[in-house]
Amino acid sequence: MIEVYAPASIGNFAVGFDALGAALAPIDGTLLGDVVAVSPAQNDEFICSGEYAHKLPSDASENLAYQCLVHFREHVAPTMPSVKLELKKNLPIGSGLGSSACSVVATFAALDKFADTKLSQVQLIELMADFEAIVSGGRHYDNITPCYLGGLQLTGDLIPNKSIALPVDESWYYVAAFPGFSLNTAKARSVLPKELTMHASVEFAQRLSAFSTLLLTSRFDEALSIMSDEIAEPYRAPLIAGFNEAKLALPDLGAEIVSISGAGPTLFTVCKTLAAAQQCAQWLEQNYINEQGFCHICKLDNAGTRQL
Ligand SMILES: Nc1ncnc2c1ncn2[C@@H]1O[C@H](COP(=O)(O)OP(=O)(O)O)[C@@H](O)[C@H]1O
Numbered sequence: 001m002i003e004v005y006a007p008a009s010i011g012n013f014a015v016g017f018d019a020l021g022a023a024l025a026p027i028d029g030t031l032l033g034d035v036v037a038v039s040p041a042q043n044d045e046f047i048c049s050g051e052y053a054h055k056l057p058s059d060a061s062e063n064l065a066y067q068c069l070v071h072f073r074e075h076v077a078p079t080m081p082s083v084k085l086e087l088k089k090n091l092p093i094g095s096g097l098g099s100s101a102c103s104v105v106a107t108f109a110a111l112d113k114f115a116d117t118k119l120s121q122v123q124l125i126e127l128m129a130d131f132e133a134i135v136s137g138g139r140h141y142d143n144i145t146p147c148y149l150g151g152l153q154l155t156g157d158l159i160p161n162k163s164i165a166l167p168v169d170e171s172w173y174y175v176a177a178f179p180g181f182s183l184n185t186a187k188a189r190s191v192l193p194k195e196l197t198m199h200a201s202v203e204f205a206q207r208l209s210a211f212s213t214l215l216l217t218s219r220f221d222e223a224l225s226i227m228s229d230e231i232a233e234p235y236r237a238p239l240i241a242g243f244n245e246a247k248l249a250l251p252d253l254g255a256e257i258v259s260i261s262g263a264g265p266t267l268f269t270v271c272k273t274l275a276a277a278q279q280c281a282q283w284l285e286q287n288y289i290n291e292q293g294f295c296h297i298c299k300l301d302n303a304g305t306r307q308l
């Protein structure tokens with residue numbers, strides 16, 4: 001049997017709408033992501049289990065992981081023996097943690113290993129992005145590549161091999177708080193303006209290029225000082241109950257920045273110390289999340305998708 005884990009991710013990472021994303025590893029060792037297990041079987045079989053399985057359509061044909069299996073058999077490995085594919089759906093749907101990307105990445109990575117198809121990194125990333133695009137209302141790589149490769153990734157069609165890893169300050173902590181309600185990514189994309197002004201476009205380009213360069217030259221504090229989302233956050237914040245209050249409160253508790261993870265409603269902070277991250281997590285647990293929500297203090301997951 002092949003069992004593959006794919007981690008949750010923060011799309012956009014505030015400064016890089018659709019172009020920057022980071023994989024998350026809770027410091028308490030929780031595996032915050034989906035797992036896909038592939039084993040030989042008499043006929044192709046699909047099972048969806050895990051904490052959030054009941055939130056997905058009961059019809060397998062509407063499950064992205066099953067759709068990936070059908071595609072893989074038809075177009076990538078027609079001679080692969082029959083398999084039982086089990087998706088352990090551990091990430092909430094519509095959470096802003098790259099849940100759909102997680103299932104797609106884990107499934108293709110597991111099938112590629114099982115069938116020994118040895119797809120190239122770019123082939124796999126393109127396949128994965130095709131399926132992520134089906135549900136999210138746009139083709140973007142900022143969950144796919146960090147989830148697959150780990151770390152912080154600058155990513156897109158213009159980037160050689162689709163992705164370049166960027167360094168971060170190893171001392172940074174990331175607090176990710178899922179408030180316990182869903183926000184559909186396609187809906188959260190539909191509220192964004194269809195066009196940017198010349199001024200906004202130039203500022204976006206400056207901010208992302210400066211941020212990337214500052215990280216690459218280890219000027220981490222200066223990178224943090226320009227880490228803000230002027231592209232999506234102003235339009236999405238009204239869709240997320242409690243976000244504005246959290247954005248006001250958390251800097252006093254030590255958050256260097258507070259922004260929306262992916263399309264939301266998960267919120268994330270960057271903190272320079274564990275004590276600050278703990279204070280932010282405590283506030284978020286008391287004021288931002290409901291009984292279905294959760295909060296994790298994280299580092300980046302530098303391993304990305306891996307066999308368990
Ligand atoms: N395995 C899967 N994982 C996540 N979403 C799935 C899966 N299969 C189908 N879907 C559907 O895809 C959509 C994902 O919603 P979206 O808001 O894009 O989630 P996320 O932002 O968490 O990736 C939902 O309508 C969900 O029912």
Ligand SMILES: N[C@@H](CCOP(=O)(O)O)C(=O)O
Nearest residue numbers: 011018096097098185262263
């Ligand atoms: N760049 C995308 C990221 C969506 O992330 P998700 O975790 O909400 O699916 C966007 O901002 O729409």
